[in-house]
Amino acid sequence: MAISFKSIDEQIEILEKRGLKVEDKAKTKKLLLRSNYYDVVNGYSSFIQQSSDKYKEGATFHELYAIYAFDKRLKVVIFEYLAQSEAFLRTAVAYYFSKNYGADYLSSQNFIAQKAPKILGKTQKLIDFQNSKKATNAIKHYSKKYQQIPLWVLVNFFEFGHLNLFFGSLLPKDKVEILNYIADLYKEEYGKSLELLPSDFEIYLINIKEIRNKVVHDNLLLKYSLIKEYPANKNLAFPFNDLKTNTVFYTLLTMRLFLSKKQYIIFVNTIKNRVKNLERCLKTGDSKEILESIGFPDNWYELLTETQVK
Structure with missing residues (x-):
């Protein structure tokens, strides 16, 4: 059976028939024209529904859109601090590799012998591509002036997958040296000794x-679970016990490996402010349920505040 096109008016009518209050139809039309109906409705309705085709008594489109907007704003915050985490890792990898091998x-x-061809090929391809560009860039500058590119320059052109591959291809002793440095900083910042295994x-x-x-691709984050589970590490998960290790929240805890305590305090408080903004818009939805869908425990902010966010 073919799926038929629905106009914005028809989309709103469907929502109303399912019990969702649409208090300002003109504004709702504008929002649905700017935001994909499927993304908003199919992605977030479950938080304010009593069944798959029936909304809770009193649920509104404003509330539904607020949950959708919260997901987007949370992703913006996470991306900002992932970028800071990535910058730290780039710096650490470039520093220790350059110290050992120039x-x-x-x-x-x-x-590592079996991984060398892939990382060498990918890195050479990146250098060739940047050198082929008409516009001047750091790789072209160093190639022309010095006939070599320092890793601390080149690494800034690595995509995150390239950076991961580079680290994964390092010799075991170099991985250990970098991880010992990260563990030392972690202890200094958070007061916890940490054993970091390269495989973990x-x-x-x-x-x-x-x-x-x-x-980055603005996909639905709420209700998302990771494909791989993190190896359990109580000093990485502190101050929480019995957390699921395949969640967004666990990922946010692991970001402490790369962020200073000061950075992490701002990160956590920014998330809390986004939650408060969401709660002002909720009538039938529950912010705890929404956060639990990505692994946040009930007392996440209180525990982080008591142990480190001071």
Whole structure:
């Protein structure tokens, strides 16, 4: 059976028949023309429905749209601090590799043998592409003037997947050196000793990349679960116990590996402010249920405030 096109007026009529109050139809029309009906309605309605085709008594389109807007605003916040996390990781990888090997990032002996061809090919392709551009960039400048590009310059052109691949291809001793540095900073910032295994850390990076992709492509974040579970680490999950390890919230905890305490305080408080804005718009929905859909425990803010956000 073919799916028929529905006008904005017909879309609103469907919502009203399902019990959703549309108090300002002119404004609702404008919002639905700017925001995909499927994204708004199919993505977030479950939070204010009593069944798949019936909204809770008193539920409004304003409330539904507020949940949709919260998801978007949360993604903006997460992206900002993921970018800061990524900058830290780029710096750490570039510093320790350069300390040990200089600009020898195209030498296979400095990487795990079976992984070397892929990372070397990808890196060379990136350099060639940037050098082929008409506009001047840092890679072209260093290539022309010095005939080599320092890794601390080149790494800024890596996409996050490229950065993950580079770290994953490093020799074990170099991974350990970088992770010991990260663990030392973590203890200094958060007061917790942390053993970071390269195999576990690479899963952290995979999951962070997964969340990053959801955020960058503006996909639905609420109700999302990660494909891989994080390896349990009580000093990374502190001060929480018995958390699911395949959630957005667990990812936000792992970002403490890359963010200073000051950065993390601002991050957490910004999320809390977004939650407060959402709660002002809720009539039938429950902010706890919404946050639980991405792994936030009931007392997430209070516990973080008591232990570190001071």
